Amino acid sequence: MTIRVLLADDQALIRGALAALLGLEGDLEVVAQVGRGDEVVAAAREHRAEVCLLDIEMPGMDGIAVAAALAAELPDCRSLIVTTFGRPGYLRRALEAGAGGFVVKDTPAPELADAVRRVHAGLRVVDPALAAESLVGGQNPLTDRERDVLREALEGSTVATIATRLHLSPGTVRNYLSSAIGKTGADTRVQAARAAQQNGWL
Structure with missing residues (x-):
């Protein structure tokens, strides 16, 4: 059984690299790629995506808002934040928005593929260093x-x-x-x- 994956990143080079890496895995199939956050939900619905890999900073809608939209509109479709911006506050907000996981873009390919599988299975995946930093940093103090x-x-x-x-x-x-x-x-x-x-x- 293959897991249907959607990639959302505003950099075509990053999308291409991720698609190539994940395409090497026999059980993962990249079914769609988009460059804007506000295109994700429609594309996920059209291509019946099961896991969406989301960058945080995208035009149209950021990845955290997209994760919330997916959780509300396509609850069977999981989301995994894959970002350059490994900030503790982003991690906390992403998980609160309903993202199934949060990893940084320099995660080794086998670990990223495993993260997709685990998020698809309903598990939560978080970059360990970022999780520790988030605990130390505490809650967002701003209203x-x-x-x-x-x-x-x-x-x-x-x-x-x-x-x-x-x-x-x-x-x-x-x-x-x-x-x-x-x-x-x-x-x-x-x-x-x-x-x-x-x-x-x-």
Whole structure:
């Protein structure tokens, strides 16, 4: 019995390499490849994919949001995050979104193939070093609204612009930014946004 696999990564070279590696396994068949996150659910449905390998940073929809969409719309289709960005915050968010596993792209091919099999079987697969780091790092301390304002701050938006985009008062935005700066131990809102991004909290 072969496991039907979908690959989602915005880099064609990475998709091709993964397809070639997984194609060497007798029990794995790559049935579809997409370059955008917002194409995954439709392609998974059309090609009856059983496991979707998802990058995190993709146009249209990020891999964590895709994992949540798959869990909601195609619960029999499992997802495995395969990313360059091995950040503890990403790991926690991905598992909370319903991903069956989380590994980094330099995982050896036999281990990646085994991860696909285990996720297909309903098991959870997590990169061990990242799991340890996640336990040490603890929970994401930011609220949803603090994350919203930090995402805007990351783009260099002013308080007034953030307030307009998020339909908040400038004073409320300043409060959220102040709280987020305190939680991240940063000195400025841009530093806070960068720290949150590096931890995978955004």
